[in-house]
Amino acid sequence: MGSLRRFAAFWYDFIVGDDWILAAGALVALGLAGALTRSAVGGAAWLILPLAAVVVLWLSLMRATRGR
């Protein structure tokens, strides 16, 4: 494996880790909250973040435990 690939693999493992769903879900949650902040119901944007985080976590746990 080339050193560039090893370097990229190290950062992928460091940041994304065992399940890409968590990283993707975190980005979606923050994106949603950002969009909501700029909308007419911006005051409720804070609610999205913790709720989205636990939903993403649950999805990842379901993927990890499926069939076991």
Place this chain on the structure above:
Amino acid sequence: MGALFLVAASFLASSVEMVEASTIVLAVGVSREWRSTLIGVGSALVALAAIVAALGPALALIPIDALRLFIGTLLLIFGLQWLRKAILRASGYKALHDEDAIYKRELAEARAARSELRAGMDWYAFTLSFKGVFLEGMEVIFIVLTFGTTQGSIPLAALGAATAVLLVGTVAVLVHQPLSRVPENGMKFVVGALLTTFGLFWGGEGLGVAWPGADAAILMVLGFVLVTASAFVFALRRTRTEVTAAVRVAGGPALD
């Protein structure tokens, strides 16, 4: 509240990393040779200091909201990863992190490895201890810089981390054994919840989200994350018990 929280979070997260680093260093030092192992540790510390010297001032140049969003995103991803692992361990789907077992495995591997003495140095011992301290140290640096920058006090975050490094390091030197009595799995659960909470809070702040109660919202979010994660552990444990019982009734092999 903020200061105490910052020191405690930094202390807890850094303690977990230090326990893991000390297990590797002890296993390598005991099985190979202490001089090369300690030179590896020292070199890793120098490399880490260079990274801090380069990254610290650079972070101060980034606008605070962009920095909070970037750091919040990373903390949220790391926190969710830690929580996922901790929940899977607590519910029996993943083996518990066992420093004793890791120490024995590292010890056996280090003993089995070919001795490579060049320039009076055991390079296997050097490389292994360097990697162990450098990688775990990188996580400590990340925690201190991110927690400290977003909360506006790197010294307080550094205080928590330095206390953890000194405390765990001293205990490891004194007992000369892997620190298997440290409740690492429980600590990882709490640290995962803290990282997730800080990630949500700072990520939200970076986006301009108005948190009710300002900083006090951190406690509210932390409580929510802890309660929900505990509920997940409970639910997964129950599912696992039911599946195990069903497999036993059906005459299949036990799952645990």
